[in-house]
Amino acid sequence: MISRMDLPASGWTPLPQVVARRLQKLILDGEWKAGERIPSQRILSEEFNVSRASLREALLTLETLGMIKTEPGRGTYVSSGKPHDANSVLKWRYSDNFPMKDVFETRLMLETQIVRQATSAITEYDLDVLMKTTNDMESFWEAGDLLANVEADLLFHRTLAGAGPNVMLRTLYDTVQGFLAETQRQPIPRTQPNRMRASIAEHRAIEAAMRNRDAATAASAMERHIRNTAECAGIMI
Numbered sequence: 199m200i201s202r203m204d205l206p207a208s209g210w211t212p213l214p215q216v217v218a219r220r221l222q223k224l225i226l227d228g229e230w231k232a233g234e235r236i237p238s239q240r241i242l243s244e245e246f247n248v249s250r251a252s253l254r255e256a257l258l259t260l261e262t263l264g265m266i267k268t269e270p271g272r273g274t275y276v277s278s279g280k281p282h283d284a285n286s287v288l289k290w291r292y293s294d295n296f297p298m299k300d301v302f303e304t305r306l307m308l309e310t311q312i313v314r315q316a317t318s319a320i321t322e323y324d325l326d327v328l329m330k331t332t333n334d335m336e337s338f339w340e341a342g343d344l345l346a347n348v349e350a351d352l353l354f355h356r357t358l359a360g361a362g363p364n365v366m367l368r369t370l371y372d373t374v375q376g377f378l379a380e381t382q383r384q385p386i387p388r389t390q391p392n393r394m395r396a397s398i399a400e401h402r403a404i405e406a407a408m409r410n411r412d413a414a415t416a417a418s419a420m421e422r423h424i425r426n427t428a429e430c431a432g433i434m435i
Contacts, residue, residue: 302428305433
């Protein structure tokens, strides 16, 4: 039987995300227990009938969310740390490309400008998507479905990026979206329930300002949201 966790937040779902959901379900259902070593990539890729590349991407996503951890020379284990541990050591997967702070700073500049321009152009349909994805973030968090929680968050920001009239700005966002998305996953292991409630409230403030066609307030709300998210990841911008 297909559960809510198996369903995509919207439209087509990339294969690595589908695999990540199946792996997450094994953890949530208790088939993989805290501290347990998970099967090798070779075994998992054969079991799920997917390429090693798709499997590695799925595992990296779960590792960023703090659900598993890789110990060099020993293997990969289900995380035994407390969920939402403020002392969690965050692994930045793009360290060979850009420092995390640089990506947060770029996100701050890009997304505040996107919101400022999109406020007058956004459709009622897109505003309703913003409201739904924020509600989804809340319900998925309460259900312990971290993957779906982040997917709803990603859709919120993608919807904003697609709503603006500046084609080059939209294209630029699409070009760097993979890096920006990682800054949305990165703080999850340190996100306490009160921070998630605050993040959801920040989303609602952005949506409300855009419904009121108040570009300055929407941009200010987005700036506050990104700075708070960065601080949760241990980055001050």
